Amino acid sequence: MMGRVLAAILACPLLACGGDGAGTLPPASAPGEPLGAVRTSGLTAGPASAAPDLGNPYTEAPDARLRGRQLYQAFNCAGCHGSEGGGGIGPPLADDKWIYGGSDANIYATVIQGRPNGMPAFGPRMSGEAVWHLAAYVRSLSEHAGGAP
Numbered sequence: 001m002m003g004r005v006l007a008a009i010l011a012c013p014l015l016a017c018g019g020d021g022a023g024t025l026p027p028a029s030a031p032g033e034p035l036g037a038v039r040t041s042g043l044t045a046g047p048a049s050a051a052p053d054l055g056n057p058y059t060e061a062p063d064a065r066l067r068g069r070q071l072y073q074a075f076n077c078a079g080c081h082g083s084e085g086g087g088g089i090g091p092p093l094a095d096d097k098w099i100y101g102g103s104d105a106n107i108y109a110t111v112i113q114g115r116p117n118g119m120p121a122f123g124p125r126m127s128g129e130a131v132w133h134l135a136a137y138v139r140s141l142s143e144h145a146g147g148a149p
Contacts, residue, residue, distance in 0.1 A: 056104035056139075058132045068137025071130055075122065085141035090118060094141040102142065107135040 058064035072078065080090030091099065100106050100115060111131050114121030122131075 054103075054105035054108075056108075056132050056135055058129070058136055059104070061133075061136075064133045064136040065140050067130075068133040068135070068140075071126070071134045072137055075126070075134075077134075080118070085138070093138050096142060102139070104132070104135045104139060107138050108132065111135070 056064075080088055081093050082088045085093035087093070091097075096102070098106070100110055108131050110119060111134060112121065112123040112127065114123075126134075
């Protein structure tokens with residue numbers, strides 16, 4: 001009896017992913033992405049250490065915000081956050097109140113990993129350069145509104 005219960009528990013993650021054990025998990029984000037270094041809280045295990053400053057490599061790229069806006073529209077971000085980031089079902093992006101931090105690195109992590117209670121994880125569908133472009137555009141929404149995340 002105990003063996004069957006243990007087998008059912010171990011099989012559970014595979015079934016939750018829609019697999020039967022023979023398939024593979026959805027593809028992860030591109031290797032080398034900075035997700036492990038992004039802090040969304042001041043809580044840490046062990047001694048406190050400074051989080052690395054992860055900057056957007058495309059902040060100054062002339063077409064980054066334009067490409068980010070195209071991605072914002074293509075992935076229907078406006079469906080939750082509004083066409084100009086004013087909010088709706090999801091929180092506004094055009095202000096200075098950010099639940100998980102408004103740095104480019106925090107925005108990147110939010111897009112890739114998703115957040116509880118509504119924000120889906122886009123990591124299986126996009127990564128790397130595209131997410132940095134999207135982060136540049138999202139940051140520009142709050143700049144135009146006079147806020148600074």
